[in-house]
Amino acid sequence: MSDASLAAPPVKASPFHNLEVLWVRHWTDQLFSFALKRPEDFRFRSGEFVMIGLPGEDGGKPVLRAYSIASPFWAEELEFFSIKVADGPLTSRLQKIQPGDSVLMGKKPTGTLVLDAVTGGERLWLIGTGTGLAPWLSVARDPETYSRFKQVIVCHTVRNVADLAYRDFFTHEIHDDPLIGDEAKAQLTYYPTVTRERFETPGRITDRIKSGDVFADLQLPIGFSPNSDRVMLCGAMAMIKETGELLETYGLKEGSNAEPGDYVLERAFVG
Structure with missing residues (x-):
């Protein structure tokens, strides 16, 4: 058996960044904002949106929703503005994040509001x-x-x-x-x-x-x-x-x- 046949298969790159929460602000019992640490290689146009989410519970698929980026293209952090839905698959958990926690973010921003x-x-x-x-x-x-x-x-x-x-x-x-x-x-x-x-x-x-x-x-x-x-x-x-x-x-x-x-x-x- 050759060395090549023993080589492990290449690891598939994740479609998501795993980003640190920098701050959270609760405006009301239904609205909050939060900021994530911006990856150095992440580029976007002001007004675009990206997928935001959390890992699935009990090892399930990540729960994701489209969020407009509230930061301008030049900002050092990525800000988001969200509603809170008590029984929402994502926001019921996302509203509980604290600084230092991790949030998933897609790598491909897109959108028409540019x-x-x-x-x-x-x-x-x-x-x-x-x-x-x-x-x-x-x-x-x-x-x-x-x-x-x-x-x-x-x-x-x-x-x-x-x-x-x-x-x-x-x-x-x-x-x-x-x-x-x-x-x-x-x-x-x-x-x-x-x-x-x-x-x-x-x-x-x-x-x-x-x-x-x-x-x-x-x-x-x-x-x-x-x-x-x-x-x-x-x-x-x-x-x-x-x-x-x-x-x-x-x-x-x-x-x-x-x-x-x-x-x-x-x-x-x-x-």
């Missing part, structure tokens, strides 16, 4: 509901966003005021960012809406688009223009579909990585 998928314009709308805010945390910290668009509007719709995670970040903290702080102060507008409590801008973002309130509040011409407005959508399926239909009535066309357009949505989340 600057490459929209054509040039004057105004970029980043419209999200709930944890659909996550990709906007990434895109809003990318220098290219401010070089390509004169105005960036982050719209975040939630049920309760306490759900406006990152409100302080978008109204104050981002202005101190060493890379894009000055640009954000001059070009970024944060527009939150709340559906189940009293708030200065109440209701669903789709209703405020239909009524024209969002444009009046921001002192903009009523409606979206294919000549000047570009839109990204992430969050609840109903919001994405309704807003997409509204944008089409204004003449905006959906784009993709292969063929950039006037607006984009993440079909991996919509189904």
